[in-house]
Amino acid sequence: MEITSxxxxxMIVVAPTDRVDHATAADFERVVVPLLDAATGxxxxxxxDLDRVTYISSVGLRVLxxxxxxxxxxxxxxxVAAMQPMVAEILEICRFGAVVEIFTTVDAALAAMAxxxxxxxxxxxxAP
Amino acid sequence: xxxxxxxxxxLRMLHDALDFVAAFAASKNLSERDLLRLQLVIEELFTNTIxxxxxxxxxxxxxxxLRAAPGQVTVQxxxxxxxxxxxxxxxxxxxxxxxxxxxRPVGHLGVHVIAAIVDDMCYARIGGRNxxxxxxxxxx
Numbered sequence: 001m002e003i004t005s006x007x008x009x010x011m012i013v014v015a016p017t018d019r020v021d022h023a024t025a026a027d028f029e030r031v032v033v034p035l036l037d038a039a040t041g042x043x044x045x046x047x048x049d050l051d052r053v054t055y056i057s058s059v060g061l062r063v064l065x066x067x068x069x070x071x072x073x074x075x076x077x078x079x080v081a082a083m084q085p086m087v088a089e090i091l092e093i094c095r096f097g098a099v100v101e102i103f104t105t106v107d108a109a110l111a112a113m114a115x116x117x118x119x120x121x122x123x124x125x126x127a128p
Numbered sequence: 129x130x131x132x133x134x135x136x137x138x139l140r141m142l143h144d145a146l147d148f149v150a151a152f153a154a155s156k157n158l159s160e161r162d163l164l165r166l167q168l169v170i171e172e173l174f175t176n177t178i179x180x181x182x183x184x185x186x187x188x189x190x191x192x193x194l195r196a197a198p199g200q201v202t203v204q205x206x207x208x209x210x211x212x213x214x215x216x217x218x219x220x221x222x223x224x225x226x227x228x229x230x231x232r233p234v235g236h237l238g239v240h241v242i243a244a245i246v247d248d249m250c251y252a253r254i255g256g257r258n259x260x261x262x263x264x265x266x267x268x
Contacts, residue, residue, distance in 0.1 A: 022139055022175055055164055057171045058237040065234050072229060086164050093244030094237050095225045 003031045010041030011113050013106055015049035020060030029063045036070045045077035045113040049106045056087050061094060068099045077101060079109040130195035130204070135174075137207070138185045142174045145192060156196040162266040165245045166194075166201060169262060172238040173205050173214075181209030181258070196266075200247075203262040212258055213251045218243050 001024040003016045012035050020028055032046075039046050046067060050056075064080070071078045079101040083091065091097070103109040131152050135141040146167050153163040174190060182188050193204040218239040224232060225240055243249070248263040 021171060022142060055168070057168055057175075058235070058241050059175070061237050061241075062235050065232065065237075068229065069234070086161060090168070090241060090244065094240050099229060099232070 001027060003028060005031065005035060007038075008110055009114075010039070010043040011045045011047065011110055012039055013047045013049050013110070015052065017052040019055040020053055020063075021055060021057045022059055025057075025059035025063060028060065029066070032063055032067055036067060039071060039076050040074075043113055043116065044071075044074075045079065045109075046071055047103075047106055047109045047113070048078075048080045048100070049082060050080050050084070050087055051082035051106075053087055054084060056090055061090070061096065064096065065099055077113050079103055079113070081106045081109045130193045130202075132191065132193035132204075134189050134191045136186075137174075137178050137182050137188045137190050139175075139178065141190075142171060142178075145170055145174055145190070148192065149194070152194045152196075156201075158196075158201070159267045162201070162264070165264060166203070169203060169242055169245055169264070170205075172242045173260065176212075176214070176238050177207045177209055181207055181212055199265055201264045201266050203260075203264070205260045205262065206257050208257050211253050213253075214239050214242065214260060215249050215251045 001016055001018050001020070003014065005012055005014045014032060014035065016028055035046060048064065068078045080091065081103040082105055101109070103112065131148070133148050135145050149166050149170050150163060153166060158166070170192065177190055178185055188208055191206040195202045221236055221239060224236065245264065246262045247265045250261045252259045
């Protein structure tokens with residue numbers, strides 16, 4: 001698995017690739033944990049760009065959960081973006097909509113964080 | 129006829145188990161999505177057995193049998209660890225996924241992933257072994 005991270009002001013985008021599973025979760029965690037301290041500032045946030053992730057098992061979800069607990073405790077935001085259908089299904093079933101904000105694109109996530117607005121998935125006007 | 133293999137309870141053997149699943153899926157022309165679903169189930173069961181069943185990596189057995197019928201795949205999963213009923217564990221932990229973030233445990237998601245993917249799960253403790261039969265409906 002390759003993992004890249006990019007900084008946009010107070011916001012950081014992390015992009016793992018392929019499978020986030022028992023073989024790769026330790027590397028994923030090793031990259032993510034230092035970033036939790038780096039995400040500071042009034043618009044601080046971490047976005048997981050999952051566009052190139054094809055598979056995530058519970059060890060990967062565990063890393064997302066760790067990130068969410070740490071960041072939200074400090075008032076920072078955490079989001080996932082661009083999930084493939086299988087990954088979206090797994091997060092939905094584990095009710096991760098309450099753990100991370102969900103966006104269809106990284107740009108939408110960054111824009112929402114910069115503007116201080118909620119995810120569109122949380123909008124009460126969303127059609128059922 | 130089913131494809132059956134035994135694996136040692138070690139994480140590097142999980143890699144072999146996932147390859148076993150991939151080969152089975154290819155031979156039955158399963159869709160990419162159904163292959164991923166099957167691999168997720170096996171990964172979650174396998175790691176549960178190592179981490180919680182046996183408590184550590186060891187040379188104890190994990191046996192997996194796969195069978196395909198029209199529109200479904202059956203997995204028979206067996207280990208020799210202490211009694212562990214994933215069906216019961218799931219029922220006991222259902223409340224956890226609905227709890228507020230601060231109260232949610234960091235782990236314990238494996239059974240939920242399994243339950244989300246499969247269509248039926250049946251557990252039995254026989255002859256000192258945990259036996260789990262899982263049914264997954266598949267496309268085509």
